[in-house]
Amino acid sequence: MPKGLSKEEYLAGQLSILRNPIIANIFFRLGLIEQFSTGIQRILAAYADSKTQPQFSIFENSIKIVLPVVKMELQGVSEDANEVYSILQSATVIKFSH
Numbered sequence: 001m002p003k004g005l006s007k008e009e010y011l012a013g014q015l016s017i018l019r020n021p022i023i024a025n026i027f028f029r030l031g032l033i034e035q036f037s038t039g040i041q042r043i044l045a046a047y048a049d050s051k052t053q054p055q056f057s058i059f060e061n062s063i064k065i066v067l068p069v070v071k072m073e074l075q076g077v078s079e080d081a082n083e084v085y086s087i088l089q090s091a092t093v094i095k096f097s098h
Contacts, residue, residue: 007058011040043067 018024027033043065047053052068077085 010058010063011056046070 024033043054047068047070050068050070052070054068055066057064057066
């Protein structure tokens, strides 16, 4: 985490401290990013209606974000098949015993 930025500020997307403003500016000018300090807000908005939410692990020297796959409805299959698919997607671990 950049100095002066708390975990709460990071997750709220309230404050942006660029670690490398030269690289950030190059990405911006190349059109690879739209603007600075909107990534976390955009991630949270994308998952707002999802059962599964992103997981943020914030450490002193690194940040890990796990983005779960958002449920997709299968096209051309029965409602029952979509229900089974939904149940399997929401399961974190499936154990099979012999």
